């Protein structure tokens with residue numbers, strides 16, 4: 183782990199470090215508002231903007247890189263956003279080991295690293311075991327929202343969630359049809375003229 187960041191209540195490193203328990207994040211926020219989880223927040227534009235605009239929703243951001251984690255933690259603390267918490271850790275580990283069942287309303291994953299080299303493909307976040315974990319943590323009717331500029335990873339994202347019996351596709355857009363998002367990488371990729379792929383999958387009701 184990186185050095186502790188003195189951002190007070192915004193950060194949740196202690197939670198992410200404890201792989202032996204899963205947490206109901208409602209207790210962390212102290213209210214019953216819906217919780218949205220963003221994995222790989224980068225500079226946090228999506229998280230901060232949404233937390234500012236939708237104060238009736240709680241947001242948890244996960245970021246591996248200390249530099250970005252610290253930047254976003256400082257921004258959230260400066261704005262005094264009561265509805266933001268951050269975890270500096272590996273996204274797959276956080277979802278698998280620290281998030282309680284049936285506690286998340288929306289899972290956001292925007293422009294995750296595509297790991298294009300064939301020997302690195304196994305490092306991609308969106309793989310069948312991830313979809314299983316997403317189904318576990320999401321509420322019935324909860325959404326996974328995905329974006330990428332990488333055609334091969336886009337295909338993998340779609341195939342993984344279409345193949346998971348607990349999800350149904352609800353939105354798919356490619357290129358000019360894809361709604362414009364606010365993340366740094368999306369802005370950068372659009373400026374480069376890259377084709378953006380967006381998907382949403384809904385968690386089917388548990389029986």
Ligand SMILES: C[S@@+](CC[C@H](N)C(=O)[O-])C[C@H]1O[C@@H](n2cnc3c(N)ncnc32)[C@H](O)[C@@H]1O
Pocket residue numbers: 221222223224225244245246247250271272273274291292293294295365366367368
């Ligand atoms: C390409 S950037 C996209 C950032 C942001 N979502 C955006 O669209 O601007 C990928 C981000 O995921 C973070 N990341 C990569 N692997 C990760 C992991 N295993 N766990 C958590 N964050 C990770 C990187 O540090 C980086 O900030």
